[in-house]
Amino acid sequence: MKYIPTDPELFIQNRARLAKLMKPGSVAVVNSNDIMPTNADGTMAFVQNSDLYYLTGINQEETILLFCPDNPNPMMREILFIRETNDYLTIWEGYKYTQEEARRISGIQNVRWISDFPVFFRQMMCEQREVYLNSNEHYRATDCVETRDMRFIKQCQKDYPLHTYFRLAQLMHELRVIKSPTEIEIIRQACEITGKGFARVLKNVKPGINEAEVEADFAYEFLRHKAVFSFLPIIASGANTCVLHYIRNDQVCQEGDLLLLDVGAGYGNYVADMTRTIPISGRFTPRQRQVYEAVLRVYRGVMKAMKPGLGIEDLRRIAEELTQEECLRLGLFTESELKAQSPEAPLVRKYFMHGVSHSIGIDVHDVMYPQYQKIAPGWVLSCEPGIYIREEGLGVRLEDTVYLTENGAVSLMENIPLEPDDIEAEMNK
Numbered sequence: 040m041k042y043i044p045t046d047p048e049l050f051i052q053n054r055a056r057l058a059k060l061m062k063p064g065s066v067a068v069v070n071s072n073d074i075m076p077t078n079a080d081g082t083m084a085f086v087q088n089s090d091l092y093y094l095t096g097i098n099q100e101e102t103i104l105l106f107c108p109d110n111p112n113p114m115m116r117e118i119l120f121i122r123e124t125n126d127y128l129t130i131w132e133g134y135k136y137t138q139e140e141a142r143r144i145s146g147i148q149n150v151r152w153i154s155d156f157p158v159f160f161r162q163m164m165c166e167q168r169e170v171y172l173n174s175n176e177h178y179r180a181t182d183c184v185e186t187r188d189m190r191f192i193k194q195c196q197k198d199y200p201l202h203t204y205f206r207l208a209q210l211m212h213e214l215r216v217i218k219s220p221t222e223i224e225i226i227r228q229a230c231e232i233t234g235k236g237f238a239r240v241l242k243n244v245k246p247g248i249n250e251a252e253v254e255a256d257f258a259y260e261f262l263r264h265k266a267v268f269s270f271l272p273i274i275a276s277g278a279n280t281c282v283l284h285y286i287r288n289d290q291v292c293q294e295g296d297l298l299l300l301d302v303g304a305g306y307g308n309y310v311a312d313m314t315r316t317i318p319i320s321g322r323f324t325p326r327q328r329q330v331y332e333a334v335l336r337v338y339r340g341v342m343k344a345m346k347p348g349l350g351i352e353d354l355r356r357i358a359e360e361l362t363q364e365e366c367l368r369l370g371l372f373t374e375s376e377l378k379a380q381s382p383e384a385p386l387v388r389k390y391f392m393h394g395v396s397h398s399i400g401i402d403v404h405d406v407m408y409p410q411y412q413k414i415a416p417g418w419v420l421s422c423e424p425g426i427y428i429r430e431e432g433l434g435v436r437l438e439d440t441v442y443l444t445e446n447g448a449v450s451l452m453e454n455i456p457l458e459p460d461d462i463e464a465e466m467n468k
């Protein structure tokens with residue numbers, strides 16, 4: 040992600056919040072991600088470990104945070120290890136952080152080269168009582184490569200078999216799911232850039248345009264505003280609107296079809312998640328508008344129902360109840376079919392088969408424990424109902440990134456057209 044200066048106070052506060060959750064006399068270690076290889080000497084774009092970014096603001100490989108908040112020696116309470124830069128590296132790979140910069144970005148005073156890590160770590164391991172190690176505990180992760188954190192865990196277990204290890208991920212989930220005003224402000228900026236991309240798309244979409252050109256319009260606005268795609272965008276026209284994770288984005292948009300756009304900008308390491316569905320010709324057909332307005336009513340109903348204390352599964356149940364009503368009205372099934380439905384396979388799931396909400400933050404499906412955690416003020420989450428009628432080749436999904444207050448949900452995308460009349464007006468300007 041391109042560099043934008045974020046106030047180091049965010050990372051200082053994040054570490055202070057973590058310190059409060061750790062056991063007395065304990066130490067925590069958080070590793071950066073690897074630069075992932077492709078083929079030959081190629082690499083993928085670097086993506087920082089979200090927990091390390093959250094605690095340090097550092098966007099560079101080969102970085103370690105050694106965190107020991109109640110160490111008697113103040114200089115040992117937080118130590119940041121970064122990759123040692125030199126003239127050779129500068130010529131070949133370009134710029135790397137100096138120690139002074141890493142200090143300024145993270146607010147950590149004790150910044151050292153990574154070659155110093157083993158000596159400091161050994162001292163901590165011999166003196167501190169317990170150890171927190173980090174791992175990816177996202178409930179939907181299907182990692183098939185070993186992360187730096189995971190290799191580190193194995194090494195620790197081998198070198199220090201008598202220590203007691205704890206899961207840092209549990210504490211990180213608890214912290215990261217509640218966003219500070221600074222974090223919400225950065226996400227608001229990501230939403231704004233997403234809206235700029237959408238405005239450009241509304242101007243340019245017409246029959247005959249390729250889905251790839253639509254993707255390029257988003258990319259143009261994102262890159263210009265120092266943002267990136269926060270996930271592979273879904274640019275799905277016609278029957279593809281019913282393919283939930285369609286990412287081919289290479290079809291010609293046909294007159295009279297819908298175009299579903301599930302896209303988000305990532306800015307300053309935080310992300311937005313938006314879905315809009317627009318008529319390729321600039322006007323919805325009566326049937327498309329019928330389905331669109333049904334989804335919009337579900338969106339409004341879920342937004343109204345989003346209150347602190349509910350779980351993610353409660354929101355899904357509310358969305359399914361509302362969508363079921365709408366499906367009846369759209370003639371997708373009848374009252375008597377509904378009465379006869381089996382509880383294991385509710386009819387509504389044929390037309391609405393995904394969740395209505397997930398946490399959003401540094402990651403687009405940000406950390407949360409969906410079975411245990413209740414949404415609370417400070418959560419940033421999606422509100423994304425949809426109705427997909429495969430037999431008609433017609434799918435509509437609408438999604439905003441929203442945040443939760445004591446009184447309920449507030450959209451961070453209020454300025455992005457959502458009403459069908461507004462969409463048509465923008466497309467026909």
Ligand SMILES: [Mn+2]
Nearest residue numbers: 312421423438
């Ligand atoms: Mn989403």
